[in-house]
Amino acid sequence: MKELNTIWMNGKLVPWKDATIHVLSHVVHYGSSFFEGIRSYNTEKGPAVLALTEHMERLTHSTRIYRTESPYSVAELCTAAIDTIKSNGLKGCYIRPVIYRGFGELGVNPLTCPIDTMIAVWEWGAYLGEDSLKNGVDVQVSSWTRITSNTLPGLSKAGGGYLNAQLAKIDSVQNGYADAIMLDNNQMVSEGSGANLFFVKNGVIYTPGMGSSILVGITRNIVMRIAEDLGYKVEETTIPRGFIYTADEIFYTGTAIEVTPIRSVDKVKIGTGSFPVTMKIQEKFFDIIHKGNDPYKLLTFF
């Protein structure tokens, strides 16, 4: 990662190299962090952050589940993110806010530790490579089960939960795949290691709902609106494993992965190997993030 100028920490922009924490911080030992992944794009109409408020709202909801109230309001977090981008002279970039339990007492109980906040930005291209957006990726169904409601609630984007995602990711990469599809504790389709899933079958679009242990993705919400505006019926439903192999198209959505087709699962080719519906949706999504055409008012220009 290329070193930049500053990182925002607890209300101040500090030099990149000084943005450090104590090794006895609670987060280092017990995974007590809550984060977001947000993207800014250098659109044809100027630089803009996609769904900034929605992401900061989700961040404050993630913390609330773990009784870690955000010290900053959603509006303050949005302003801080823009200040951090500007201070680093970037236009298109990735934005990573984290709220975490810092240095205080050390034991499982986080409530005695301070709540710290940081926002970093860095330059970032296509998550799985430019080719993946056009030609799709090959994935496997993971042997690891996705975290579930009453163990690690998936609705909180909590650092500790990503140990589960790491198991799935490591396994898939070591097996030669780009990523994994994770099943929930009822063996129903949940999501990727860091992305939501959509299935196209006979012109209808299906996606697992909140009850399938998903993180309710912000790109997922945008894509559902795009798909409906294109005239597709979108159904949130439980999806059994077998449906994967019989779908006409499958695609991932996420801030990092954007709208990426899946061309095979467990070495089974999906549909005919082309992704017309996925590409129509991807094109509309790219209209927003690249051209700055924003019918849903999702861009914050700066």
Ligand SMILES: Cc1ncc(COP(=O)(O)O)c(C=O)c1O
């Ligand atoms: C586990 C998980 N699911 C889904 C998503 C997609 O969410 P979003 O579209 O808000 O980036 C992400 C990425 O943040 C994720 O980490």
